Amino acid sequence: MRQIASRGALAIDNARRYTREHRAAVVLQQRLLPPATTDSPAAETAGVYLPAGGGAEISGDWYDAIALPSLRLALVAGDVVGHGMPASATMGRLRAAIQTLADLELEPDELLTRLADLVQRLAAEAPAGDHDIIGGTCLYAVYDPVTQRCAIASAGHPPPVLVRPDGTAEAVAISPGPPLAVCGMPYETTVIHLAPGSVLALYTDGLVEQRDRDIDQGLRRLTEALAASCRPDRALDETGRALLADLTDQVPRDDAALLLARTRAIPAADTAHWEIPADPAAVSKAREWITRQLTMWGLDDLLFTTQLIISELVTNAIRYGRPPMDLRLIRHDVLVCEVTDSSSTQPRLRRARTTDEGGPGLFLVAQLGGRWGCRHGQNGKTIWSEQVIQDSPEATAHRSGSRQSHPQL
Helix, strand or coil: HHHHHHHHHHHHHHHHHHHHHHHHHHHHHHHCCCCCCEEEEEEEEEEEEEEEEEHHHHHHCCEEEEEEECEEEEEEEEEECHHHHHHHHHHHHHHHHHHHHHHHCCHHHHHHHHHHHHHHHHHCCCCCCCCHHEEEEEEEEEEEEECCCCEEEEEECCCCCCCCHHHEEEEECCCCCCCCCCCCCCCCCEECCCCCCCEEEEEHHCCCCCEEEEHHHHHHHHHHHHHHHCCCCCHHHHHHHHHHHHHHCCCCCCCCCEEEEECCCCCCHHHEEECCCCCCCHHHHHHHHHHHHHHHHHCCCHHHHHHHHHHHHHHHHHHCCCCCCEEEEEEEEEEEEEEECCCCCCCCCCCCCCCCCCCCCCHHHHCCCCCCCCCCCCCCEEEEEEEECCCCCHHHHHHHHHCCCCCCC
């Protein structure tokens, strides 16, 4: 009897310990996951997550939707090796790293390269014997609602599925690179066009790889389900929950995460473009063009500050950049001013000394605009500045209609 009682007490203690660890893992995962739904000028998104074992094995699958400058949106889906609190902690570190790298406005292939370097460092820091269980996969996409172009790169992650406005669906043909634990191999960016009203689905392999089917069969089933479910009159979060319930086992062996993004487009009437000639006189011409454009848009209250911002950005482009040079305006709940040139030099924000003939330009831009930054592309760089449009219909609708709810496990 004493031995039976001892074994029973040990079993109860183990059960209590497991319950405490499981609750801690659930709380950690809830805090690390992003809002389940977001609403931005680029797209509305909805994400759902189902842990393995019906909740018994919290893991490191995640999704994210990150607002970027110039009204763009980054979409992320990732899968970390392992289960339990270590996997959740690794997921949290990778998600934070992606948000930081996204703020640097890196191209998708460059972002994944730097993320793979981080995973290598995490593996090197892991205790002996745990190096091989530090790793994962990731899909990173950036959608621009002005050009309606989406750039996608994959680190060993399944391809996204595109549902077009006419209801047809197919997996996007991408060239996946190696998983994040493998360095030394390049990643490749694929660019596709997304018509307004398209739905882009990012997911983890737990949604398509089941006991009774391989990943190719699962991907075909997911594509068919998306084509049937992604209707314009149906809420994305409702669609996501229904898909997760239909495509996963009652007690799944692996986590499953799904992120749906229904794209939007900025109307052509809300953008303006002007080619900058390589001539100092272009600064005054740019101010004249800005005056006409903002007056036509009814943004006279932003005219003075925008003229100063554009004067500094165009002057810097002519003085330090290389042609061709372009000026672009985007109007929504913010007014975005962008100047692009073919030089790859990195602008620096500094205070000008009293003896300097120049230097305070970017400092002035930073003070006048709500925020500013610089992103590099294959053909040069773009310096941008944002100003909030007070009491605009878009700003009012965005403030009152923006919804962010947190997922429930």
